[in-house]
Amino acid sequence: xxxxxxxxAINMALARAMAEDPQVVVLGEDVGRDGGVFRATEGLLDRxxxxxxxxxPLAEAAIAGVAVGLAAQGFRPVAEIQFSGFIYPALDxxxxxxxxxxxxxxGRLTCPMVLRAPNGxxxxxxxxxxxxxxxxxxxxxxxxxxxxxSPERAYRLLLAAIRDPDPVVFLEPTRLYRAGxxxxxxxxxxxxxxxAFVLRPGEDLTLVAWGGVVPMALAAAERLAEEGISAEVVxxxxxxxxxxxxxxxxxxxxxxxxxxxxxxxxxxxxxxxAARLAERVLDRLxxxxxxxxxxxxVLPYPRLEAHCLPSETRLLAAARRAxxxx
Amino acid sequence: MAQSTDALIGLYRAMCLTRAFxxxxxxxxxxxxxxxxxxxxxxxxxxxxxxxxxxxxDVLLPSFRDHGAMLWRGVDMAESLLYWGGDxxxxxxxxxxxxxxxxxxxxxxxxxxxxxxxAFKLRxxxxxxxxxxxxxxxxxxxxxxALNIAGVWRLPAVFVVCNNRWAISTxxxxxxxxxxxxxxxxxxxxxxxxxxxxxxxxxxxxAARALxxxxxxxxPSLIEALTYRMGDHTTxxxxxxxxxxxxxxxxxxxxxxxxxxxxxxxxxxWGKAQEEGMLAEHAAAIERAVERYAATPAQPPVTLxxxxxxxxxxxxxxxxxxxxxxxx
Ligand SMILES: Cc1ncc(C[n+]2csc(CCOP(=O)(O)OP(=O)(O)O)c2C)c(N)n1
Ligand SMILES: [Mg+2]
Numbered sequence: 036x037x038x039x040x041x042x043x044a045i046n047m048a049l050a051r052a053m054a055e056d057p058q059v060v061v062l063g064e065d066v067g068r069d070g071g072v073f074r075a076t077e078g079l080l081d082r083x084x085x086x087x088x089x090x091x092p093l094a095e096a097a098i099a100g101v102a103v104g105l106a107a108q109g110f111r112p113v114a115e116i117q118f119s120g121f122i123y124p125a126l127d128x129x130x131x132x133x134x135x136x137x138x139x140x141x142g143r144l145t146c147p148m149v150l151r152a153p154n155g156x157x158x159x160x161x162x163x164x165x166x167x168x169x170x171x172x173x174x175x176x177x178x179x180x181x182x183x184x185s186p187e188r189a190y191r192l193l194l195a196a197i198r199d200p201d202p203v204v205f206l207e208p209t210r211l212y213r214a215g216x217x218x219x220x221x222x223x224x225x226x227x228x229x230x231a232f233v234l235r236p237g238e239d240l241t242l243v244a245w246g247g248v249v250p251m252a253l254a255a256a257e258r259l260a261e262e263g264i265s266a267e268v269v270x271x272x273x274x275x276x277x278x279x280x281x282x283x284x285x286x287x288x289x290x291x292x293x294x295x296x297x298x299x300x301x302x303x304x305x306x307x308x309a310a311r312l313a314e315r316v317l318d319r320l321x322x323x324x325x326x327x328x329x330x331x332x333v334l335p336y337p338r339l340e341a342h343c344l345p346s347e348t349r350l351l352a353a354a355r356r357a358x359x360x361x
Numbered sequence: 362m363a364q365s366t367d368a369l370i371g372l373y374r375a376m377c378l379t380r381a382f383x384x385x386x387x388x389x390x391x392x393x394x395x396x397x398x399x400x401x402x403x404x405x406x407x408x409x410x411x412x413x414x415x416x417x418x419d420v421l422l423p424s425f426r427d428h429g430a431m432l433w434r435g436v437d438m439a440e441s442l443l444y445w446g447g448d449x450x451x452x453x454x455x456x457x458x459x460x461x462x463x464x465x466x467x468x469x470x471x472x473x474x475x476x477x478x479x480a481f482k483l484r485x486x487x488x489x490x491x492x493x494x495x496x497x498x499x500x501x502x503x504x505x506x507a508l509n510i511a512g513v514w515r516l517p518a519v520f521v522v523c524n525n526r527w528a529i530s531t532x533x534x535x536x537x538x539x540x541x542x543x544x545x546x547x548x549x550x551x552x553x554x555x556x557x558x559x560x561x562x563x564x565x566x567x568a569a570r571a572l573x574x575x576x577x578x579x580x581p582s583l584i585e586a587l588t589y590r591m592g593d594h595t596t597x598x599x600x601x602x603x604x605x606x607x608x609x610x611x612x613x614x615x616x617x618x619x620x621x622x623x624x625x626x627x628x629x630x631w632g633k634a635q636e637e638g639m640l641a642e643h644a645a646a647i648e649r650a651v652e653r654y655a656a657t658p659a660q661p662p663v664t665l666x667x668x669x670x671x672x673x674x675x676x677x678x679x680x681x682x683x684x685x686x687x688x689x
Contacts, residue, residue, distance in 0.1 A: 060483070086483055092513055097472045097506035104476015104490070107461070108420075110483075112476075124502070131466045132473070138668040140462055141453035145671070177669050200671040229674050276674035 038216040044186035045075045045151075045207060047221050048193040049113060053083050055223065056111060059197060062089040063098055063115030063151075072117055073153060073212055095121055099128035099150060106148040106202075107136065113197060116152040119206060120163030125150060126171060133202040134177030146202045149193075154182065155247040155297050156344050157210035159337040165209075166334055167246070167298035172204040173275040173307070179203040179229075180275040184211065184249035187219045191226035192272060198225055208247030208297075231278040233285065237267030240354055241285045243308055244295040245271040248345055252295050255350045264358055274304045282308060283315050290321035291357040295345055300328035325353040364562050366630045372413055372561045373621045373631070374639055376405040379429040380618060381643045382438055383592075385651065386428075386445060390596040394655075396447045399426045403591030406617035407523045408493065409433055410564025411586075414572050415491055417457070422474045422492040424523070425463040430493060434460055438650035443657060449668070450660065467528075468498030471507035471520065478516035478581070489575045490518045491568075497528025499542050508549035508583065515580035519571040522583065523558065525590035530603035546583035558586025559617040589615065662686040 039047060052059045061076055061083075067090040070077030080088040091098050095116055102112040116122045133146040156165035172180045181196055181203060183189035189207065196203035226232075234249070235256050244252035249270045256266040267285050271278065286292045292312055296305040309324045327345045335343050355361050364372065383402055389395035401408060408429030412421065415434070423430055428441055435456025444451025444463070452462035461477075464470035474492035481488040498504050499522055511518045522542045526533050539545065546553025552574075556567050564586055571582035589612040593600045600609075613619075625631035666673065666681040673681060 089479075089514075092506075092510055094506040094510060096503050097475065097510045100469070100472020100503060100507065101476035101479060101510060104473035104478075105480050106476075107473065108459070108477055108480035110480055127466065127469060127503075128472065131469055137671070139449055139452055141450050141668055143453045143458060144461070179670075276676045279676055279679075 036218045036220050039186050039219050040213045040216045041183065041186045041189045041207070042073055042075050042212040043216070044190040044219050045193055046077055047219065048190045048197070049076060049079060050082065051221060051223050052113070052194060052197040053079065053087060058109060059111045059113060060087050060089070060105065061113050061115070062091050062101065064091055064093055064117050066090060066115050071115060073209070075151070076115065095124040096128055099125035099133070102148045102150070103128055103132045103136065103146055106146040107144045111147050111197060113149045113151060116150060118164050119152040119154040119168055120166050122152050122168060129172065129178060129202065129204065130175050134175050137201065138177060145200060147200045149196045149203045149205050151205045151207060153209040153212070154206035155208045155210060156334065156340055157247060159340070160209075162336060165340060167329070169206050169246070169274055170298055170303045173304050175275070177201065178275055179273065180206070181273050182206045182208065182246035183272070184208065184246055184270050186217050188226060188232065188270070188272065190219050191224060194223065195225035195228055199228060206246065210247045211250070214250070226272070229273045229276050229278055231272055231281040232270040233267065233281065234270050235266070235268040237265040237289065239264050239289055240266045240291040240293065240357055241289045242266050242268045242293050242295060242350070242354065243271060243282065244268065245274060245304070246297060248295045248297045251345070251347050251350060255347050255354060258351060259354055264354065266354065277307065277311070279311050279315070282312065286312050287316045287319045290319055292320070293325040293327060293350065293353045293357055295350055296326065296328040297344060298329060299331050300326060301331050303328055322357040322359065325357055327353045364565060366625070366628055369562065369621065369625060370630060372409060372565065373618070373625060375409045375413070375433050376429065376561065376618050376621065377639060378643050378646070379405045379409060379432060382428060382432065382441070382647055385647050386442065387596060389442070389651070395442065395445050397595050397597045398445050399595045400592035401426045401428055403612065403616065404523055404525050404558065404588040405429045406561035406564050406621070407521070407558040407586040407588050410561045411491060411493060411521050411568045414565050414568035415489070419489045419491055419572070420459050420461070420477050421457065422461040422470045422477065422490060423463050424494050424498070425465055426495070426523070427463065427493050431460070438647060439653035439657070442650065442654040446654065448657070448660065468494050468501035468504045470494070471498070471504045472510070474518050474520065475507045475511045475516055478511060478518035479514065481517050482514070487576045488517065489572050491521065491572070492518065493521045493523055495528060496522060496524040496526065496533045496536055496542060497531065498522070499545055500536050505545070508545065508551070511581040512549035512551045515578070517575035517578070518581040519568065519575055520581065520583045521568065522585045523588060524585050525588050527590050527594070527604070529594045529598065541585060543583060543585035549583070551581045551583055553583040553585065555585040555587060558588035559615045559620060561617055561621055588617070662689070
């Protein structure tokens with residue numbers, strides 16, 4: 036077992052899935068010889084050949100649409116969009132077709148595809164390379180949306196996504212691609228579908244996060260512990276469908292919830308989480324639910340980006356407010 | 362390559378059935394027994410002709426106006442009525458199980474054809490994906506992307522533009538400055554051909570050539586079949602708001618059905634007796650289909666939850682459990 040980065044873990048999961056299922060194919064811009072601009076598909080062309088790994092023309096609607104056609108024919112395409120900032124032409128295919136194919140043919144044709152894309156900020160990249168559009172997909176019945184937050188969870192969630200018989204949008208936090216490494220056993224074990232991870236147990240407060248801000252939530256929990264506050268950290272991992280049971284169980288117990296969301300605040304997945312908690316455990320809340328999110332501003336270029344995105348400082352302030360220690 | 366007389370009779374009958382089915386569907390809509398319906402009046406030769414050139418194992422990706430092709434491929438008229446009547450089960454047809462359901466977002470199925478064709482190519486199967494769309498669809502990026510990718514990868518696909526001159530109220534001249542829609546093939550590096558889409562024999566022959574080419578590993582083609590939308594865009598449209606009746610009347614001279622009948626009569630292969638027999642046969646078959654359609658038991662309302670995912674996720678299972686049909 037070797038220590039791997041998240042991008043290596045993704046590569047490992049792709050290779051594993053391709054080795055165990057000949058229907059799994061990989062397509063996207065520069066995914067072949069170049070191995071993807073982040074190297075997520077490195078070595079796959081050499082190992083599995085040109086019948087399993089295809090470089091596509093620069094055409095996002097077609098990348099998703101070709102995947103729909105392949106999937107309807109029984110393949111399990113894993114399509115890469117180079118950055119989630121360029122995923123929007125593929126939205127039409129995902130919403131109008133991938134998400135609906137099973138329903139509109141009553142199961143005759145289905146769409147077991149994965150649309151992968153690097154997601155989120157914190158990498159000082161050019162315009163439209165740092166957005167977090169996950170809520171656009173999480174709104175759509177028929178889709179699944181997953182975001183990993185560590186190498187191991189990336190490996191297991193991606194295997195779950197590829198094996199799932201329905202379309203999954205898999206958004207990989209770019210800032211975590213090489214942020215650290217950990218031992219990941221290449222054992223082919225998938226994470227459970229639609230289930231959140233409780234990464235750190237706690238009693239006073241629940242910190243809910245997903246994707247790129249999960250390490251921030253874990254760091255905040257560490258700081259809070261020094262202040263005598265026991266914070267539970269829940270990594271949602273799947274934003275569609277949402278693991279309401281884990282959320283409810285945690286917040287009913289702690290009575291306080293702070294949601295950390297890298298995407299813009301309004302209409303984000305955090306709003307849905309807050310709504311579900313309000314519906315189910317309002318009477319157990321000792322403090323208002325807090326949301327720490329990007330401001331509802333156009334995401335600034337790198338020089339101001341950090342001022343817009345959630346920070347550990349803002350997260351800690353929200354947690355202290357919830358604890359009545361502001 | 363002219364069709365054999367028997368084959369031509371088959372095409373003629375299929376076009377007539379399509380037209381009779383179409384008229385029935387409109388009548389059902391007018392009397393509240395069907396939802397909005399898109400008539401294929403006047404363009405039957407394109408839809409039927411293209412399907413007739415296909416093999417059963419090929420895959421059709423139709424537009425919403427391709428009843429002719431779908432019926433030829435074995436979709437039951439009752440299934441088609443079920444679809445237009447607002448029931449998802451209409452696309453779970455028993456016949457061509459791998460054919461796609463109609464595409465409602467215009468042109469968005471063109472990339473699927475590339476994907477299906479890629480599947481055939483990867484499995485080294487001698488099969489072809491056949492995609493039908495309208496003149497309006499050729500303005501869409503999806504279509505351009507699909508043609509381009511099919512060209513680069515030399516996919517076994519045939520793209521057919523049914524140029525019926527109109528996209529709702531927009532005439533094809535306002536759709537493109539290109540001289541022909543067939544020329545869009547040039548940019549994708551595939552052969553493109555404009556043909557008279559009201560000549561069913563020519564449609565079959567041209568499509569057959571393109572299919573053979575694709576099957577033989579020589580890549581995709583684009584066919585522009587010129588025809589005319591004789592009816593309203595759909596039952597929800599009134600074409601008199603934007604086009605002259607005189608133009609429509611002139612187009613009747615090109616009616617593909619009348620043309621084919623004349624040809625059969627000239628060949629001595631068709632007469633009054635056959636015509637009357639066929640019409641009665643079609644009327645009876647359509648009546649039976651309408652009866653099957655009307656007698657189809659309704660879907661239990663709760664099934665609205667059941668095909669969103671392969672397995673009900675917890676949150677949806679919860680909504681399903683709380684669902685009460687009487688609340689609607
Ligand atoms: C993407 C998209 N835009 C708009 C519509 C509404 N609409 C339905 S059919 C149509 C015109 C289509 O014209 P064409 O492609 O020529 O096909 P035809 O109707 O002539 O068969 C329009 C605008 C739609 N269904 N999909
Ligand atoms: Mg048209």
